[in-house]
Amino acid sequence: MIIDCHGHYTTEPKDLHRFRKDQTEAVKNKTRLPPRAGLKMSDDEIRASIEGSQLKFQRERGTDITIFSPRASGMGHHIGDFAVSLEWTQICNDLIHRVCTLFPKNFIGVCQLPQTQGEAPTSSIRELERCVKELGFVGCNLNPDPSGGYFNAPPLTDKWWYPFYEKMVELDVPAMIHVSGCCNPAMHTTGSYYLNADTMAFMQFILSDLFKDFPKLKLIIPHGGGAVPFHWGRFRGIALNNGRPELDEIIKNNIFFDTCVYHQPGINLLAEVVPADNILFASEMVGAVKGVDPRSGQYFDDTKRYIDKTPALDEAARRKIFEGNARKVFSRLKTKVAATA
Amino acid sequence: MIIDCHGHYTTEPKDLHRFRKDQTEAVKNKTRLPPRAGLKMSDDEIRASIEGSQLKFQRERGTDITIFSPRASGMGHHIGDFAVSLEWTQICNDLIHRVCTLFPKNFIGVCQLPQTQGEAPTSSIRELERCVKELGFVGCNLNPDPSGGYFNAPPLTDKWWYPFYEKMVELDVPAMIHVSGCCNPAMHTTGSYYLNADTMAFMQFILSDLFKDFPKLKLIIPHGGGAVPFHWGRFRGIALNNGRPELDEIIKNNIFFDTCVYHQPGINLLAEVVPADNILFASEMVGAVKGVDPRSGQYFDDTKRYIDKTPALDEAARRKIFEGNARKVFSRLKTKVAATA
Numbered sequence: 001m002i003i004d005c006h007g008h009y010t011t012e013p014k015d016l017h018r019f020r021k022d023q024t025e026a027v028k029n030k031t032r033l034p035p036r037a038g039l040k041m042s043d044d045e046i047r048a049s050i051e052g053s054q055l056k057f058q059r060e061r062g063t064d065i066t067i068f069s070p071r072a073s074g075m076g077h078h079i080g081d082f083a084v085s086l087e088w089t090q091i092c093n094d095l096i097h098r099v100c101t102l103f104p105k106n107f108i109g110v111c112q113l114p115q116t117q118g119e120a121p122t123s124s125i126r127e128l129e130r131c132v133k134e135l136g137f138v139g140c141n142l143n144p145d146p147s148g149g150y151f152n153a154p155p156l157t158d159k160w161w162y163p164f165y166e167k168m169v170e171l172d173v174p175a176m177i178h179v180s181g182c183c184n185p186a187m188h189t190t191g192s193y194y195l196n197a198d199t200m201a202f203m204q205f206i207l208s209d210l211f212k213d214f215p216k217l218k219l220i221i222p223h224g225g226g227a228v229p230f231h232w233g234r235f236r237g238i239a240l241n242n243g244r245p246e247l248d249e250i251i252k253n254n255i256f257f258d259t260c261v262y263h264q265p266g267i268n269l270l271a272e273v274v275p276a277d278n279i280l281f282a283s284e285m286v287g288a289v290k291g292v293d294p295r296s297g298q299y300f301d302d303t304k305r306y307i308d309k310t311p312a313l314d315e316a317a318r319r320k321i322f323e324g325n326a327r328k329v330f331s332r333l334k335t336k337v338a339a340t341a
Numbered sequence: 342m343i344i345d346c347h348g349h350y351t352t353e354p355k356d357l358h359r360f361r362k363d364q365t366e367a368v369k370n371k372t373r374l375p376p377r378a379g380l381k382m383s384d385d386e387i388r389a390s391i392e393g394s395q396l397k398f399q400r401e402r403g404t405d406i407t408i409f410s411p412r413a414s415g416m417g418h419h420i421g422d423f424a425v426s427l428e429w430t431q432i433c434n435d436l437i438h439r440v441c442t443l444f445p446k447n448f449i450g451v452c453q454l455p456q457t458q459g460e461a462p463t464s465s466i467r468e469l470e471r472c473v474k475e476l477g478f479v480g481c482n483l484n485p486d487p488s489g490g491y492f493n494a495p496p497l498t499d500k501w502w503y504p505f506y507e508k509m510v511e512l513d514v515p516a517m518i519h520v521s522g523c524c525n526p527a528m529h530t531t532g533s534y535y536l537n538a539d540t541m542a543f544m545q546f547i548l549s550d551l552f553k554d555f556p557k558l559k560l561i562i563p564h565g566g567g568a569v570p571f572h573w574g575r576f577r578g579i580a581l582n583n584g585r586p587e588l589d590e591i592i593k594n595n596i597f598f599d600t601c602v603y604h605q606p607g608i609n610l611l612a613e614v615v616p617a618d619n620i621l622f623a624s625e626m627v628g629a630v631k632g633v634d635p636r637s638g639q640y641f642d643d644t645k646r647y648i649d650k651t652p653a654l655d656e657a658a659r660r661k662i663f664e665g666n667a668r669k670v671f672s673r674l675k676t677k678v679a680a681t682a
Contacts, residue, residue: 144527145527149492150491150492150493151490151491151492151525151527151528152491152525152527153527154526154527155526155527184492184493185495185496186485186486186492186493186494186495186496186541186545187492187541187544188544188545188548188579190575190579191544191547191548191575191576191579192537192540192541192543192544192545192568195537195540195568195572196533196536196537196540196541196568199533199536199537199540199568200527200528200533200537202533203528203529203532203533204527204529204533206532207529207532223572223575224571224572226568227533227536227537227540227567227568227571229571230565230568230570230571230602230607230610230611231536231564231565231602231603231607232604232606232607233602233603233604233607233630233634233641234531234532234564234602234603234604234629234630234641235532236603236604236634236641237603237629237630237631237632237634237641237642238529238531238532238629238630240632240635241630241631241632261571261572261574261575262572262574262575262577262578263573263574263575263577263614265573265610265613265614266571266572266573266574266610268610269571269606269607269609269610270571272606273604273606288575288578288579289574289575289578289579289582290578290582291578291581291582293574293577293578294581300574300575300577300578301578
């Protein structure tokens, strides 16, 4: 079985975009928010949107299950107050739940959180519980920068985040550290902002005692860990200079990188420096880079091809990356997959 | 000849630190600034500080010339107003000039700029001219984020920066895009902030027409280009999706990566994806990562060793990286090296 741990619903029914536009305009102009009941998205529309893209790609590429969450760039935690963020988040999570209910063998949900700039992450606990307990979701996407590009939240190692981590551990769900759309003109959402947040998060973790405080906390750093594997020597050196253990030891039970790296040399490097136990297969499709590489004739984000060809991986390591590690990190997957099989 | 294009004076005489501390305190408390005349740094002190570190490493590692600039993390453009930044910058540049005068065969100067948060880069033109014309410097370090970690300056492709680029082209000097110390608790200066600024800058360039406007502008992205080579497929895909040419074509005459990547797999990847014409040898010593890798028994930042062993490079490519490209990018080097030979 091949589990893609990082897929976003980026082909949503068009009325969802209409609603969000209305909501954003209302926030900006301080006028009446659009009624949730006005949102019209039929099962047929949802089915078509999935069958023509994510499901098609699953079949073509030979992957089985996608761990599926709302469009990351659409979370928009910098827009509006907590009430606005909560309503939008619930709508997005409920929509993921509908996808997972329509295609129970192919998609398993991960939730967006109702984070808001300046608001403590405790306010996201209730939605996390709802998604895990009521909707059967297996994880969440945690935004380390709800400002949308100005990085003014406390580091992820700050006690500010601890109550949220406590709940994650209690529910036994991991978080993918994932920012949303960038409203800072200096950074491009999928080109630099995503990667920068990944690199920032890793650096926060390796100098902290976070995993002493939460030995069971599981965090996924997407996009291959940002700049981290390329600069593995730099991070190793900084960790060792600060009296920390080797990176392999630091990340062992707690930090995982996905394989959203869109070329063979990048995946080769990832597999060469990061232990196979800490790599989760992912493609981020349909996401950051659409389209076919004119040189290879293959989709840039068809990451399975790269992993199939990576010299540093033997079959056992490949099995871990494709399936075993995802089952370990998303512990709730076990029941889900059994139930839908 | 082996030219290291990225070295900082990080072993400065201790009175420089005393002065900067006094200056920073005075800014904070709005009290009288320390007198520049009070700064005491003897030639002997400077000599000892260089002989015991940078010069020692040059000899041990077999490199010849270091293109040398003030400590990057010390530029501190977020501290004080333009007058404070200018005074500090002139002191730092003059100190580099003293090093270069004491060791003319080993060090060639690159200047820091008197940037200030919110202040247009035109105000840095005069110091650039002074350093190039009077002190014989061959380039500058340009800070894309004078806020020190909040990324609130216009993108480097914004016309805000154009008058400065015009002067660079007129003087025929390149800039290394280099942020300073980070005052944002979410980011670690050398671990994540530096790399994030590099990645951000590259992404700004590839979607812009900057090099149509300035075909002769030469920009170096340090630290191996941040996350860029590791995510070469992502950046290629985004560029192509936006109707831009291949990255090789975009960067050809204008963007150069240095080799400050502190492990063999990272350097291998860099050399595999980035054309050899766009790579400049550098070590950033004595800088971000001090000390010896306990696994290899060698200094992390002894990047020459990695380049010597990179399979993707033949001898011609290695010559370009070690010398030829630096002479091309730092055009003023030619006269300097001839004069001191």
